[in-house]
Amino acid sequence: MEQYRIAEIIAESIITDELAQVIFLKGPLARQETSYTVTLYVMVSEQQFAGFQERRNLYLSAYGSLVYQAYTDDLAIGIYENGLRIDLFSLKTGPYFPDDDILIIYDPQDHLANYQKFSSSFEPQEIGALLNSFCIKARDYQEAYQKKDEVLSFYLSCILLEGYAILKRIQFDPELAKLGLKYYFRKIDREEKLKFQEILRKLNLESSAEAVKRMFLGLDQFIGNLPIAIAEHINFEFYFDTKKRIMSIV
Template sequence: MRQEIAVEKVLESLKKDHSVRSVFLKGSMGRKEHDEHSDVDLYCLVAEGEENEFLTRRLDHLKAYKDLIFYDDIFIIAPQIIAIYEDWLHIDLFTVTEKTFQEKDFFTVLYDPDDLMGKYQSTQNLELSKEQFIENLLDAAWFLFQHGKAAARGNDTWAVEMLRHCMRNVTTILLARYAKERAVLGLKTIHRDLPQDLQDRVVEIYEEMTPSRHGDAARKIASLLESEFDWICGEMGEDEVSSFMGLMIERVLENKGEQ
């Protein structure tokens, strides 16, 4: 596939850069789950103190594959260039050091002459931390609450958006139970990691998330959460977050027939 060809050509350029100490893949290619539609999450680990110098050379390395039709220089988890090529391939090139490398997600090492990545192999995972799980629970309940306010004032488009935010968290909660080793991947992986009956329920909810039917979607979300609530409480115990979730489930289901 073109992803492998692009990675090979960019890698050969990166190997010649004196600041580059290791090159590796994350994302779907790093997990060896990519297809012809996947983008490339390419990481360079550079020497401490040389990162600013390296940043000025990133575009030259990326152009070793093909000419770019668009790029953007941003910072989310690390300095990053979003690059789109004339064949519409998309590469995200991240720059990290040993101090800024984040020990999440699995990776595939492409170049590592000093075995710097070896110490990180055992720490890679896609499980939610306890704090992340709590945050997802809180956000799922919170956006159900916000949906109710938007629906009550007749702001149907915003009500739909609140449910979309809610479902991003709900699907991560489901993954934490049914595929905990991949839960961080969230919504985009449910088609392969959730049981089929749950996939079907999620699809039904999304089909209802329209300006005229979002009330039904909210009730289906609450029903789905209700079916998982005993497990949630078992994970959380009796605390404010699970109590808030329980109250929101009860409130939405009691509003049957209302928008």
């Protein structure tokens, strides 16, 4: 895959300069999944950090000509003529707690030898927070809808779709729930897939309220079968009051 070739060429260029202490891929490519974006992290010592930042253009250009490039304090973005993209992140050496899967390319001093593999599942308290956030956004949706603010209410319904999808994924694919909408249909059963597709069909300016109502109907099944460890973090009163408000929309 050409994306790995980009990572290899840029990593070799960085290693040659002897500025990096750790280099690793993060995200889909670390999981051997397809992605047009190469997300590459470089850990650099405090003393070498400024020198590394100054040479980021050379590293990005090592693979080929750039049609676009942009730089911030910790990120260099490059897009190549073949459409592939590199996001080159720079970190100062220190403890690192990954929020996604990583694949170590270079770590001669074993800085990441004891890193904890990223978990794609949610903790019980996180699930409670997700449901609360969904309900708060649903109340925002209700207000926008009743004010006949079609654009805002449609926008909020799309945000609700993502929250709904994550909560439902906790039900049928808990180990990968943090992936959100990525590869959403891989493990979903036929009945749930049909329900989700129906919500998608209703998600437009004219029928967004129907889509949001169906989300709550789907969540009823979710919260009705929660284990005690998760249920004790759920604010059922807040959820059902929010559902009542949404179902009252006419």
